[in-house]
Structure formats: C-alpha cells, structure tokens
Amino acid sequence: MNRRPTLLAAATMTTAAVLSLSACGGGDGDSTDKIAGADSDASGKKKESPSPKASDDGIDRPEIKLPKDVKNVFEGDKTGGPKKDAVLADNARRLDAIDEAVTVDAKTHPALKFYSSGEALLTAADYIQGFRKEGKSFVGTTRYYDRRVTFLKEGVAAVAYCQDSTKTYPKDLKTGKVDRSIPESADDYGFYNTRLRKNAKGVWQTESVTYVEEATKKCMK
Structure with a gap:
C-alpha cells in the first residue's frame, strides 16, 4: 500500500477532475463550491498551522494553511541566484x-x-480527487x-526534484485513524520534471509535470 498516490504527469480528464477543479476555486477566490476532505479530527474540529510568511516580492498571494500534522520540507531553497x-x-x-x-x-x-495552469492543474485536480474517492488524507x-x-x-x-514520502x-x-504500519518502499520516492511559465502577475505557474519512474532509484537516499 502506498502512503501517498503518485502525482502523475497526464491527468485523466474525468468528470471528477472537472468537479475538483471547480471546487478548488480560482485566483480571485469567488467559487462557492466545496472540496470534501479534511484536517478535522473525529470531533470535527479543524487543526491548522499558522499561515506562512507573507511574500516580500509585492505579489498579492493567497494564504496557504496546512494542518499542524502536515509539513513539507524543501531543501536547497536558496541558490544565491534571485531568479x-x-x-x-x-x-x-x-x-x-x-x-x-x-x-x-x-x-x-x-x-x-494560482500556482498551477493547463495540464498541471488537471493533474493536480485528478490527484486530489483520488483521495476523495478513497476517503483518505495523510x-x-x-x-x-x-x-x-x-x-x-x-x-x-524547468524544475526537477526528488520527493521522499517515507x-x-x-x-x-x-474515522480519523492514521495507519503508521506501512513499511518503507521504493514507492515512497519519486522524481519529477516540471515546466513553469511566468505569468503577468510575476508568478511562476507550473504548467506541466512529468513523473520519471525509471529514475526513482536516484532519489532513494
């Protein structure tokens, strides 16, 4: 059993994906639809971490709030090159x-x-809908x-990167139950190539994502 499904490059343009896209809302936040799923516990109470630090580049960005028990660690954020x-x-x-x-x-x-467009947006919607169908989160x-x-x-x-979900x-x-019994495997690692385009707002939007299955071993370290 995988801890998290793989975010594949080619999104299947299903009705579910379209609905998920609609539910996610646009950059202007005017959608009133809802994505089911939650960071809620069994009592229905939400658990959210403080919002990330505001951007200092002058771009009006939407807030992103992850639950306290969900964290992403990004290595190598500072290359010395502002661009x-x-x-x-x-x-x-x-x-x-x-x-x-x-x-x-x-x-x-x-x-x-705000951060995805085109094929990458459809891929993300399909990925999110996959969790909904299974009644899962992580x-x-x-x-x-x-x-x-x-x-x-x-x-x-282009941005290439490895993902470690172990x-x-x-x-x-x-039920709110978390399964911590899953053993580590190669499925917990992934290697991605993404293509980004700078839009009129100055945001680097991801427009395509390719999962390189044969390169997964390079990420197992």
Whole structure:
C-alpha cells in the first residue's frame, strides 16, 4: 500500500477532475463550491498551522494553511541566484497548495489555480480527487530535495526534484485513524520534471509535470 498516490504527469480528464477543479476555486477566490476532505479530527474540529510568511516580492498571494500534522520540507531553497530562488519558491508554494487541497476542509482553495495552469492543474485536480474517492488524507512530513532549476527561454523554466514520502502516513477521513504500519518502499520516492511559465502577475505557474519512474532509484537516499 502506498502512503501517498503518485502525482502523475497526464491527468485523466474525468468528470471528477472537472468537479475538483471547480471546487478548488480560482485566483480571485469567488467559487462557492466545496472540496470534501479534511484536517478535522473525529470531533470535527479543524487543526491548522499558522499561515506562512507573507511574500516580500509585492505579489498579492493567497494564504496557504496546512494542518499542524502536515509539513513539507524543501531543501536547497536558496541558490544565491534571485531568479532561480523565485522559481523554487513558487514550485514549493504549488506543492503546499496541492497538499492544502488534500488535507484541509475548505470551501475554496485559490492557491491551487494560482500556482498551477493547463495540464498541471488537471493533474493536480485528478490527484486530489483520488483521495476523495478513497476517503483518505495523510499526515506527516514530505521532503523535497535535489531541486534544480534550468531556464529554457524567457519566462519559461524547468524544475526537477526528488520527493521522499517515507515520513507520511495515510489517514482515514471518516474515522480519523492514521495507519503508521506501512513499511518503507521504493514507492515512497519519486522524481519529477516540471515546466513553469511566468505569468503577468510575476508568478511562476507550473504548467506541466512529468513523473520519471525509471529514475526513482536516484532519489532513494
């Protein structure tokens, strides 16, 4: 059993994915639909961590609040190059936004569409809907490392990174029970290539994601 399903490159454009997209809301936060799922415990009380520090680049960004028992660790955020650091920061915010949509019960998740577009947005919606179908969420810490930025052309960049989910555990949304018995396996590691494009607001939106299955072993360290 996997701790977390793999975020694959090609999203299946199903009705469920479309509904999930609609429920996640847009960058203007005007959607009134709701994504089921939660960081709630058995009593229905929500557990959220403080919102992340505000951006200092002048961009009006949506808040992202993860539950206290969900954490993402991003290694290599500071490369010494301001442009690369900005790309890595928006890559991290996108991953936080996806996890927020999976683990937090809210009417809208505007950060999802703020940091994703096109194929990557459909992929994220399908991924989130997969948790909903199974009645699952997760807790724990996910590590992202070996994060590398390559600029392809003006306004377009690629980010490759590894994901380590060995410290995350599936949670049953109905009972609130967390399964910590799952042994570590190769399925807990992933290697991704993503393509980002800088939009008119100055945000590096992820527009495509490729999961490189044959390269997973390079991330097992």
